[in-house]
Amino acid sequence: MDIKIYLSKKHKAVEEALEQLMLQPVGPFENHIQSMRYSLFVGGKRIRPILCLAAGEAVAKSSNTEKNLLPVACALECIHTYSLIHDDLPAMDNDDLRRGKPTNHTLFGEAGAILAGDSLLTWAFDLLSSPNNGTLTPEQRLQIIQVIARAAGPQGMVGGQALDIASENTDFPFTTLQSIHKNKTGVLITSSVQAGAIGAGADSEQTDKLISYGNNIGLAFQIVDDLLNVTSTTEQLGKAAGSDVDRGKATYPAFFGIEGTRKKARDAVESAVDALTGFNQNADPLRAIAEYVYTRSH
Amino acid sequence: MDIKIYLSKKHKAVEEALEQLMLQPVGPFENHIQSMRYSLFVGGKRIRPILCLAAGEAVAKSSNTEKNLLPVACALECIHTYSLIHDDLPAMDNDDLRRGKPTNHTLFGEAGAILAGDSLLTWAFDLLSSPNNGTLTPEQRLQIIQVIARAAGPQGMVGGQALDIASENTDFPFTTLQSIHKNKTGVLITSSVQAGAIGAGADSEQTDKLISYGNNIGLAFQIVDDLLNVTSTTEQLGKAAGSDVDRGKATYPAFFGIEGTRKKARDAVESAVDALTGFNQNADPLRAIAEYVYTRSH
Numbered sequence: 001m002d003i004k005i006y007l008s009k010k011h012k013a014v015e016e017a018l019e020q021l022m023l024q025p026v027g028p029f030e031n032h033i034q035s036m037r038y039s040l041f042v043g044g045k046r047i048r049p050i051l052c053l054a055a056g057e058a059v060a061k062s063s064n065t066e067k068n069l070l071p072v073a074c075a076l077e078c079i080h081t082y083s084l085i086h087d088d089l090p091a092m093d094n095d096d097l098r099r100g101k102p103t104n105h106t107l108f109g110e111a112g113a114i115l116a117g118d119s120l121l122t123w124a125f126d127l128l129s130s131p132n133n134g135t136l137t138p139e140q141r142l143q144i145i146q147v148i149a150r151a152a153g154p155q156g157m158v159g160g161q162a163l164d165i166a167s168e169n170t171d172f173p174f175t176t177l178q179s180i181h182k183n184k185t186g187v188l189i190t191s192s193v194q195a196g197a198i199g200a201g202a203d204s205e206q207t208d209k210l211i212s213y214g215n216n217i218g219l220a221f222q223i224v225d226d227l228l229n230v231t232s233t234t235e236q237l238g239k240a241a242g243s244d245v246d247r248g249k250a251t252y253p254a255f256f257g258i259e260g261t262r263k264k265a266r267d268a269v270e271s272a273v274d275a276l277t278g279f280n281q282n283a284d285p286l287r288a289i290a291e292y293v294y295t296r297s298h
Numbered sequence: 299m300d301i302k303i304y305l306s307k308k309h310k311a312v313e314e315a316l317e318q319l320m321l322q323p324v325g326p327f328e329n330h331i332q333s334m335r336y337s338l339f340v341g342g343k344r345i346r347p348i349l350c351l352a353a354g355e356a357v358a359k360s361s362n363t364e365k366n367l368l369p370v371a372c373a374l375e376c377i378h379t380y381s382l383i384h385d386d387l388p389a390m391d392n393d394d395l396r397r398g399k400p401t402n403h404t405l406f407g408e409a410g411a412i413l414a415g416d417s418l419l420t421w422a423f424d425l426l427s428s429p430n431n432g433t434l435t436p437e438q439r440l441q442i443i444q445v446i447a448r449a450a451g452p453q454g455m456v457g458g459q460a461l462d463i464a465s466e467n468t469d470f471p472f473t474t475l476q477s478i479h480k481n482k483t484g485v486l487i488t489s490s491v492q493a494g495a496i497g498a499g500a501d502s503e504q505t506d507k508l509i510s511y512g513n514n515i516g517l518a519f520q521i522v523d524d525l526l527n528v529t530s531t532t533e534q535l536g537k538a539a540g541s542d543v544d545r546g547k548a549t550y551p552a553f554f555g556i557e558g559t560r561k562k563a564r565d566a567v568e569s570a571v572d573a574l575t576g577f578n579q580n581a582d583p584l585r586a587i588a589e590y591v592y593t594r595s596h
Binding site: 023028029031032033035036086089091092109110111112114115117118119121122123125126128129130131137138139141142143145146149150152153154155158159161162163165166176179183 | 321326327329330331333334384387389390407408409410412413415416417419420421423424426427428429435436437439440441443444447448450451452453456457459460461463464474477481
């Protein structure tokens with residue numbers, strides 16, 4: 001299969017769903033909604049939503065599965081976007097550039113950016129609990145909310161970010177780096193895959209395999225991100241290159257060098273693909289996405 | 299009934315539930331969880347949780363109702379606490395004092411406070427979607443999540459805060475003040491009452507009445523807060539007195555004077571009590587809470 005065509009097709013489906021579902025900038029909160037929309041539509045690979053759709057497809061390939069999962073996919077992108085807005089704030093990473101465009105707070109001010117993030121996070125749970133989107137059962141919706149809230153919260157994504165901030169310019173062991181990566185990035189990616197599995201009615205064996213795939217693809221993704229931060233230019237990245245080193249953040253290349261890091265990424269991709277043993281060709285998009293993540297490392 | 303005894307009893311039940319349910323400060327995220335716990339346990343009247351429990355009691359008075367609603371009540375308090383942490387940030391109201399104690403960011407830094415708020419909000423949805431607490435049906439849980447997410451998000455509490463910040467030092471009409479009050483404070487209070495109604499199995503007529511009660515008690519609450527900001531000392535308030543005027547915020551007293559504002563509070567309290575017509579003595583706590591809110595205005 002041609003993964004670029006697949007990614008482009010799913011990207012389009014996610015964009016259309018976001019456009020259809022997202023609040024319009026009208027009424028008394030027009031400016032606030034505009035600040036949410038700015039970061040949501042400024043660009044992005046939509047990798048979490050696409051993983052959610054592809055995981056659903058691996059379990060049950062039907063137009064109904066995709067229709068049911070699109071609002072979930074959009075909620076995941078809202079949560080990812082909120083996390084980027086808050087990470088970029090002056091009090092955190094203080095980044096002016098994201099996806100090659102000004103960060104939210106440079107346009108809407110710090111207060112505006114904090115609130116844009118707060119609203120994207122809250123609205124994601126509004127979307128996930130809305131009875132108007134698709135035909136998921138209440139049990140499925142609730143399980144999906146539980147999985148995503150757990151992944152995005154204090155024992156997951158936010159906890160990882162807190163640990164990342166606290167560890168800057170300190171000397172810490174590789175296990176701490178693993179914990180930061182896993183929680184800051186990995187768990188939301190795993191939850192994207194898991195949410196797709198739940199929405200498509202996966203059995204427990206399928207779910208376990210997909211969680212293992214998610215854990216490994218999340219790891220590969222983060223390792224490659226560390227690598228690109230070192231090996232790319234700011235223009236290529238759309239955000240400040242070399243910023244990890246500048247901030248005294250530990251990264252995979254700092255522990256293992258460039259080639260050693262590439263090898264770690266390869267290992268994670270192979271583990272991700274191995275986890276899908278037993279799935280038929282409907283899981284080929286997931287397999288191809290894993291390979292695609294690795295090709296980004298060169 | 300003695301409302302002070304009732305409030306004290308329910309306050310204790312909420313404290314115990316929070317202590318039991320809230321994450322413990324252990325493991326890799328110890329410091330982060332400590333920052334969440336600090337603001338959650340620094341004090342507070344727990345009025346939203348108590349309104350949730352009292353609304354449930356008005357519909358169905360049983361120990362099972364309270365047991366089912368306590369996790370919901372705790373989630374509401376987490377969302378309220380997160381909103382205070384973010385409102386107090388230097389980029390927003392820049393307050394050093396809240397409930398007579400240092401605000402979150404003065405102790406944990408700006409980044410720490412932003413993340414503490416993010417985690418309290420996210421964890422609230424974790425709690426609401428958890429299958430381990432009580433015997434609410436998936437449909438009830440989902441409805442409660444929907445009502446709370448809608449109230450707390452861009453078209454509710456966060457939208458109201460964005461409007462409040464944007465309106466500082468501008469000349470705006472009374473309708474804008476109403477919109478700020480209703481969304482920043484009122485809707486989460488209404489959703490607390492509504493969540494209690496859903497969890498107790500209220501029918502649609504009961505729910506409508508309780509929503510009307512919630513709208514009016516929320517209004518009364520905010521009017522009295524405006525009044526206290528003008529008429530109290532910092533010591534009495536536990537936060538900076540007169541800060542509304544200092545920040546060029548429009549308030550009820552600015553529009554109606556002290557006595558006119560007190561009259562508006564009285565009207566709202568009476569409308570709240572009137573909305574409960576048809577409920578039996580199990581709604582007496584709700585009626586007494588309405589009167590209690592008014593007594594705070596003197």
